[in-house]
Amino acid sequence: MAPHTKAPEYEFGGPFGATIIVFGLPVLLYFFNFGCNDVAGCPVPSLLDPRNLNWETLRSEMRWRKGGIWDLGSWEVTGVVLAYYALSMILYRIFPAQEVRGTKLVQHGRPLMYRLNAFSASVFQLAICAVGTYLQGADFFVWTYITDNYVQLLTANILIAYALSIFVYIHSFSVSTQYPNSSLRELAASGTTDNLIYDFYIGRELNPRVVLPFFGEVDIKTWCEMRPGLTGWILLDLAFVAKQYRSYGFVSDSIVFTALVQAFYVLDGQYHESGVLYMMDITTDGLGFMLTFGDIVWVPFLYSTQCRYLAVFPLQLGWAGLVAVSAVFAIGLYIFRAANTQKHVFRTKPDEPSVKGLSYIQTKRGTKLLTAGWWGLSRHINYFGDWLQASPFSLPTGLAGYRILPAGSVAATSYAFKMLDGREVVQSEAKGWGIFFTYFYVLYFAILLMHRERRDDAMCAKKYGEDWDEYRRIVRWRILPWIY
DSSP: OOOOOOEEEEEEHHHHHHHHHHHHHHHHHHHHHHHSSSSSSEEEEHHHHHGGGHHHHHHHTTTEEEEEEGOOOOOHHHHHHHHHHHHHHHHHHSSOOEEEEHHHTTTTTOEEEEEEEHHHHHHHHHHHHHHHHHHGGGGOOOHHHHHHTTHHHHHHHHHHHHHHHOOOOOOOOOOOOSOOOOOOOOBBBGSSSOOOOHHHOOOSSSSSSETTTTTTTHHHHHHHTTTTTHHHHHHHHHHHHHHHHHHHOOOOOHHHHHHHHHHHHHHHOOOOOOGGSHHHHHHHHHOSSSHIIIIIIIHHHHTHHHHHHHHHHHOOOHOOOOOOOOHHHHHHHHHHHHHHHHHHHHHHOSTTTTTTTOOOETTTTTTEEOTTHHHHHHHTHHHHHHHHHHHHGGGGOOOOOOEEOTTOOOSSSSSEOOOOOEEEEEOGGGTTHHHHHHHHHHHHHHHHHHHHHHHHHHHHHHHHTHHHHHHHSSSSSSSSSSOO
């Protein structure tokens, strides 16, 4: 009789879901680019009138060239993207860095060392762009190159994500399963189902590293997580701010606010880079297509959608609008920071007056589960704060949607913006339909955080057993008190 083997535990819809994600996400990002553009509208008019939808009209509205899919990419642009990655790697090596121990590895029981200097590397790159903008204004070649080659930049990063995912998948088969081993390499618990597409997506090796000439040892996962994609997100935003100025001769308060809060979000995360070492992405998930594509494609190109939209439709919020969205951002940031700080102080300095009297559960494993303060409200109140502070990324787009009329057209509404080239941007029947593009991030991020909470809950249930059941009885709510 064959020995009993445990059935693999799948997430994200198993192999079928992984297949849809691996091949579907790039298509979705291309649709976002073509379906909401600066040629015809957001969404393009044909999508609002499906009865008269035909490929020729749709292709002209989506600026789809006759070269077909071959026009999606460019060898030159791919080379530029690779040069950008090389610059990021050089800055990783030559800039002073903080050497930090991560959490203990599951199998080895020892931590890996990490070299962290993403914040200073981003500041350096942004300083160069600031000088260039001072000298050349909105026509600084970095800004024009990004907006003129946006689709090709997207394609280059997609190809790099696939190539890197293939590399780490193949490289993972050289991991020794004899623990401990001198290289401190180990496989992720969720990435060894022996289903090729699922393991490729979820990631087999926990912390793949490579040793490169001059650069030394590089932890691929944390490098992707904190560097090229996050910094690229800011650069894309700034390029769209410059594009708005070139199109209208001014910049709107909505795009300035959005670019600023997103830059703060990125730079703050990079400044506190060591915090990523305690996140599920690093401690639990392997490096596969999920994280690779997410880090260097999904984050910069999806998250910059709002600035790309506002570059064409320069909505003005006014002081009342700015105060409202700023308040939402500030409240979310406060909840996120206060909750995480309280947990950190409770773990590291339990005798601090701010946490000394808080109730907790003493688990059989020896650790304590906080059941008061922020963590008495919900089991992941910090997720709610994170979602709330990210909501103002989309709110400045309002009831999104616009049409672009040729120069000389008579706008159907007085509420229109006229570009310097004579074209007019109006909302008309498109009003509200553009929220699929500009608010997709808010919906996606909510689903992501709820799914992450479910994964964390399942892992904690296995880890703490009856103690976790008691914790869930005391702290009933998952993320948002009295609602979820």
